[in-house]
Each structure stands twice: as C-alpha cells, then as structure tokens.
Amino acid sequence: MDWEVVIGLETHAQLATRSKIFSGAATAFGATPNAQACAVDLALPGVLPVMNRTAVEYAIRFGLAAEGVIAKRSIFARKNYFYPDLPKGYQISQYEIPVVSGGQIVVELEGLEIPVRLTRAHLEEDAGKSLHEDFHGLSGIDLNRAGTPLLEIVSEPDMRSAAEAVAYARALHRLVTWIGICDGNMQEGSFRCDANVSVRPKGQQAYGTRCEIKNLNSFRFMEKAIEFEIRRQIGLIESGGNVVQETRLYDPDRDETRSMRSKEDAQDYRYFPDPDLLPLCIDVAWIERVRNALPELPDAMRRRFVSDFGLSSYDASVLTASFDQAQYFQALMHFVQGEAKLCANWVSGELSAALHRDGLEIRHSRITPQQLGGLLRRIQDGTLSGKMAREIFDALWSDGGEADTLIESKGLKQISDVSTLEKIVEALMAAHPGQVAEYRAGKEKVFGFFVGHAMKACGGRANPAQLNAILKNRLAGK
Amino acid sequence: MALTETDLRRLARLARIRVEDAEVGTLVTQLSGILGLIDQLQAVDTHGIEPLSHALDLEQRLRPDEVTEVDRREQFQAVAPQVEAGLYLVPKVIE
Numbered sequence: 001m002d003w004e005v006v007i008g009l010e011t012h013a014q015l016a017t018r019s020k021i022f023s024g025a026a027t028a029f030g031a032t033p034n035a036q037a038c039a040v041d042l043a044l045p046g047v048l049p050v051m052n053r054t055a056v057e058y059a060i061r062f063g064l065a066a067e068g069v070i071a072k073r074s075i076f077a078r079k080n081y082f083y084p085d086l087p088k089g090y091q092i093s094q095y096e097i098p099v100v101s102g103g104q105i106v107v108e109l110e111g112l113e114i115p116v117r118l119t120r121a122h123l124e125e126d127a128g129k130s131l132h133e134d135f136h137g138l139s140g141i142d143l144n145r146a147g148t149p150l151l152e153i154v155s156e157p158d159m160r161s162a163a164e165a166v167a168y169a170r171a172l173h174r175l176v177t178w179i180g181i182c183d184g185n186m187q188e189g190s191f192r193c194d195a196n197v198s199v200r201p202k203g204q205q206a207y208g209t210r211c212e213i214k215n216l217n218s219f220r221f222m223e224k225a226i227e228f229e230i231r232r233q234i235g236l237i238e239s240g241g242n243v244v245q246e247t248r249l250y251d252p253d254r255d256e257t258r259s260m261r262s263k264e265d266a267q268d269y270r271y272f273p274d275p276d277l278l279p280l281c282i283d284v285a286w287i288e289r290v291r292n293a294l295p296e297l298p299d300a301m302r303r304r305f306v307s308d309f310g311l312s313s314y315d316a317s318v319l320t321a322s323f324d325q326a327q328y329f330q331a332l333m334h335f336v337q338g339e340a341k342l343c344a345n346w347v348s349g350e351l352s353a354a355l356h357r358d359g360l361e362i363r364h365s366r367i368t369p370q371q372l373g374g375l376l377r378r379i380q381d382g383t384l385s386g387k388m389a390r391e392i393f394d395a396l397w398s399d400g401g402e403a404d405t406l407i408e409s410k411g412l413k414q415i416s417d418v419s420t421l422e423k424i425v426e427a428l429m430a431a432h433p434g435q436v437a438e439y440r441a442g443k444e445k446v447f448g449f450f451v452g453h454a455m456k457a458c459g460g461r462a463n464p465a466q467l468n469a470i471l472k473n474r475l476a477g478k
Numbered sequence: 479m480a481l482t483e484t485d486l487r488r489l490a491r492l493a494r495i496r497v498e499d500a501e502v503g504t505l506v507t508q509l510s511g512i513l514g515l516i517d518q519l520q521a522v523d524t525h526g527i528e529p530l531s532h533a534l535d536l537e538q539r540l541r542p543d544e545v546t547e548v549d550r551r552e553q554f555q556a557v558a559p560q561v562e563a564g565l566y567l568v569p570k571v572i573e
Contacts, residue, residue, distance in 0.1 A: 017543045024546030033564035034555070038547040042554060054543035075531040082494050084568040097531075130571060140565030268492055273531045278538040 001238070002202040005230050006210075007165045007195055008157035011172055012150045013182040014126070014190040015058045021125050021149035022049030022092065029188050037128070037143035043087035049276055055149040058181035059099045059123050060282060060290045062151060065179050065297055066118055068103025070287050076123075076277040079269045084141050085128035093152075095271040098122035099280065105155070105175065106299055108317060109167040116168045117156040124150050145189075151181070157196065157207065162226035166219050169193050178298055178323040186217050193222060197229045199237070208233070209243040213257050215250050225250035229257050301326055309333070309340035318348045324363045335373025339380055346376060350390060354397050367396050375403035382416045383407065385464055416463040418470070424457050425450075425467075425474050439475050447471065481510045 020027055023040035040047045063070045077095035100121035107114045128143035153172065159165045173191055177184040184191050198210035213229055216222040228250075233243050248257040296304075298320045305316035319329045325347065332343045351372065355362055375392055378384045384392065384407065392406050407413055415421060428450060429436050439446040450471050455462055486506050490497040497505060551564065560567040 019543050019545045019547075024541070024544060026545045026547070032551075034551045034566070035549040035564070036547075037554070038550070039554070044554075050541045051538055052543050053540035056540060080492075084566075084571055096529075131565065132570065135562060135565070135567055137570055138560070138567040139569070139571050140562065141568055142565055270492070275532065278532050278534060278536050281537040 003199045003230075003234050004202045004204075005160055005162075006157045006198045006200065006207055007159040007162070007226065009155045009159070009165060009168060009172075010194045010196070010212075011153045011155075011169065012126075012192045013062075013153060013172075013176045015055050015149040015151055015181055016183050017052055017054045017058070017149055019052060020147035021052050021055045021123065023147055025147065027148050029185075031144055033140075033142040034144060037146060041087070041128075041143055041147040043089075049092065051277065051280065052149060055123060056099070056280065056282065057286075057290060058149075059121065059151055060287060061179050061181055061294065062121055062153070062176065063100035063103065064287070064291050064294060065175055066100070066103035066105060066121070068100040068118060068121065070282055071097055071099055071101065071280075072282055072284075073097070074099045074122075074280045074282075076274045076280070077271045078274045079124075079271055081267065081269060083127070083130075084139065085130045085143070085146065087128070087143065087146065091125060091127060092274055092277070093124035093271075094122035096273075099282070105168060105171050107164065107167045107171045109164055111313075114158075114164060114167075116158045116164075116171075119154040119156050121151055121153045124152055126150050151176075157198075162223045162230065165195060165226055166223045169222060170219060174298055174322060179295065180323075186219075189217065192217060195222065195226055195229075197226055197233070198243070199230060199233045208237075209245050211243065211245065211257075212247045213250055214247060214260065221250060221252050224252075224255055225257055228255060232257065295323070298323075298326070305340075311340050311344055315341070315344045315348070319344055322362070324361065328362050328365070328369055331369035332373055332376070335370055336376040336380060339376060342376055342379065346372060350393050354393075366398075366400070367393070371396055371400075371402065378403055378407060382463060383414050385414050385461075388414060388461070411459075411461075413461065414463050415458050415461050416466055418466065421454075421458075421462060421467055421470050422474075424454050424462070425470050428453055428457065429474060436475065440477070447475070450475065481506050481513060 015021075017027060019025060020041065023038050025038040025041055026036045028036065040049060060070055062068075074094055074097045076092055078090035079093045079095070080090045082089055098120040100118075103118040103121070104115045105118065107116055126145050126148040128141055128146040131140040131142065134140075155168065159168055173184050176182040176191070182190055186192075193216045195213045195216060196210045197213060198208040200206065200208040211229060211233070213225050216225055229248065236243055247260045249260045250257050302313075302316045302320045305311045305319060306313055309316075311319070320326045328351075329343060329347050332347065333340060336343055351362075351365065351367065354367075355365060358366070360366070372393075375384075375389060375396065378392075379386070379389050388407075391410070392403050395401070395406050395410070396403065432450075432453075435446050435449055439450075451467065454467055454471065483502055483506055486502060486509065487497065555561045555564075555566070558566050
C-alpha cells in the first residue's frame, strides 16, 4: 500500500532576554546550579509573577515576521502537572488565547517553495533541569532554567516527509535568529523541536493516529528520528497492528524512538486562567513600532539578491542562510561593486571553508568585508589569478593585513601584460622547435608542455586565460 | 453531573492527594454536590457574553528586561531538606 506521511512540529524557541519571563533573575547559560533561581522561580510562598516586556516584544516581532495575527488581548493559563523541576506544580503558559495566531513559514526544498501554516505561537516559561546521576539514588534539581521565556511555535500538520520537516525547522531557526529573538543554540537547548508524526493510506482524508517524538536537538537527529518513526508506524499497521497515541523519545545512540510515558499516566493538564496574571494587552501603536523596526526578512532579501544583483536563486539562498552571512555579503558588495557572483563565490567558498575549519561564526571572521573586498578588487582588475588570490587569502586569514601590501611583498602580481607574455612564449618556442613541430603536426597534448614551461618561466604569475590565448595563436603560426 | 468513584480516584492521583478507601464515598457525594452547583451556573444563557478571564478589569503590568535579582542560593538552600553541589536533592524521579 502507498502511505502518506503527515508531520506537524512544535518548537520551543528560548527568547534571548537578559532576565526571566516573570522574575528579575538572569537567564545566562552555564551558571553555577541554582545561582540564577530566585524566590519567584523557586515558587516560594507569597511571590507573584511580573511579566517581562521584552519577552512580549519578541513574540510580537515573531508574529509580524511570520505574518500571523497579534492578539490585542491574550491571557495566561496554568498547565498543571507534577515534576520536581517544576516547583509551582504548574507551568505558566497560554492556552485559549495565544499572543500570535496563524502565520506561515515558507520552506524551500529542492527548488520548490512550500508554505507551512502556523497554528499559533504562545509565551510560556521553561522548567528547571533534573539530573539523575551520581546522587546516591536521588535526583538533583537545578532551577536556573526555570522561568526562562519560551515562545512555543506550533505548525499545522502540513509537512509530508522527514526532509520537509527538517527544511521547515531550518527555515524557522533562520527566522528566529534573523530577527534576533533567539540565539538558536541547539546544543544549549535554545531551539528544541517535538514532531507529531502519523501515516495514512494515500488518498485517505482522516489523519492516522499520531505519536509525538521528543528530544530532537539537532536537524540530523530530527530527520533520522522521523524516518525511523515512519518506518515503525507503517510496519506496525502492515503487520496488522495499531499505532497507539503516545509520546516517544528519540535515542540517537540506537537510532530508534521508544515509548516515554505509559498509558496509565495519560496527561490531563487541567488548564485554567492564571489568577496571578492579568490579561496581556498589546496596542496597535506598539505593534506598529515593532513592525517598523523589523529588519529585511530572509525571503525578501533572497528575492532582492536575485533581482538587484543578478544572482542565481541558489546563490541567493546560500547567502541568506543566516542574518550575519547576509550582512557580511552586503558589506562586501559595498567594497567590490558590480561583482556579486565573485563576492558570492568567495563568501560561500573560501570564507565559509576557513570559518568552518577554525570553528568560527562569520561575525568572528578573521577577515573583514573590507579586507576581503581589497582582495577581490585585485581579481576584478586582473592583478591576481584565482590561485594567487587564495594564497593571499590564506595570508590575510592567518596574519591579517591588506591584500595590496601582501601582493607587493610576495611579488604575486599577475602578469597580464600582453607583450611580456608574448616574449616569454616566443623564447619558449625558439628553445623547443621539436615540440612546436609536434604540435603543428596535430599532437595537441604538447600544449600542456608549453603552458607548464611558460608558467614556470614567470613564476606562476601569468594570467592563465591570456597565456592560453597567446600560446594558441603563436603555436598556430599566427 | 455526578462523579463516579473512578473519576474521583483519577483526580486524586492527578492532584497527588492521597484518598483513603473509607473517604471515597463521602468525597464522591460532596464533590458531586459542588458539580451540581456548576451545572446550575452552566444553565444560565451566556450567549453573546465575552468570557471573563480575570475578575479585575485591569491590564497586565510589564517590567523592563533587567536582571534585578542577586544570587541568594545559600539562604534558599538553608531551608531545603537536602542539597548537594548546589542542587536540590529529591527522591529519584526516573525508573
């Protein structure tokens, strides 16, 4: 039977605020356990939550960037469950009226643009962390993360393959980091995805029973976990079984998902409006201020790179993969005008490779756009060949400096002067009459011999295109 | 709406409240009585009335995003039953 896969994603994006959503404790990652857990985060008696304005502003920013609707009035609810890393016995979240409704993320996959609809995005607080090792049969609780602001972004079940789900997650990740509301660090848990996966016979309207997979903390694991889950569900149904609705955990070591909670413990969160928090009111003026401060968004920038710079859609996509990379490219274009393709190639080629090799983010690049621009201008005007430019690039990368100074000191100026190259070629032909005769007799392989010797004669600095043209002409007897 | 014994035991488990077998009967009657009052409320026609999310007709106050709390872990942990390496220790919560 042919099966159709149906996937929806729930993503928790940690908002990049300095303080927590309902308290003035710090949110910095990696602090000593419980050093950033204040009385509100610990749920000591008598404390009250006070809402962080920036967390709300980030939610508005996301809602506008994703073309959703910002609720003028939204309310907070208590989601009740018991776990030691949740000291209040409930998580403050939004239930009936979220801050953002609707919206969409346009996902690019294999040259196609697939719109994925969003159901909602709501504000909530994170829980603490439980550590289960090394405490002589007890669990250790670190509440530093308790109260960290999260935006939970829920998609519609619009994705039809693991690849689409991953492409959506990547596009969402790019958007939240692009607009500066989340640092996107998946290792530190700043961007966490849960996937709801089900299968149904092709053509069937009703959805199959879904399972929720948790713990997808990298794009690679997400794809593998969903692939596994699809195979598991299809195998189960085809062998006469039924999929049971449950939460499953992905185990990357064994590349499988397994059941997390027993059915007996079926959750009932008994949501109700939190009497500690008044309705959150967002006026039109605030929304407009946020809208006016939004940066150009990735899709718009990608289209502009195609229309204004004549880049291919592929190049434009690569360059707009992150806000910082797009900024770098634009700064570089400022120094090397009219050479978009050259700039694109160097940013996504040499520069990316060097950054990757040294494990650096582009905003910490060892070569500034101005330095790289100085180098590319010398390719543009024919001073440097691609090979020489790479040599200068490596020198700039390791020792800094300016391209022009390095070209001078290394004696790397490319020889593009026709008369100089002609002299070299003529001398070479005079010295090797035998090879000239062979070439003229139709043995074209000998051409390589002349290129090699000519390059050697000028220390590898000949402009290759020009040298080839001159050699072809002269050898042909013109 | 009448509550069954099964409902009551399930609610008690969700709320982590221990209910002795001897109490179940009384509690079912008492809670069903409260639910009866809710049925009365439900009977009121609220068509066209906006749901009330808070008894006060006020808006949520917002504070600036500033770190105002200092580390007071020593004080907080002085009253905790068991701590180690800065962590609060609790009975193991994973099988």
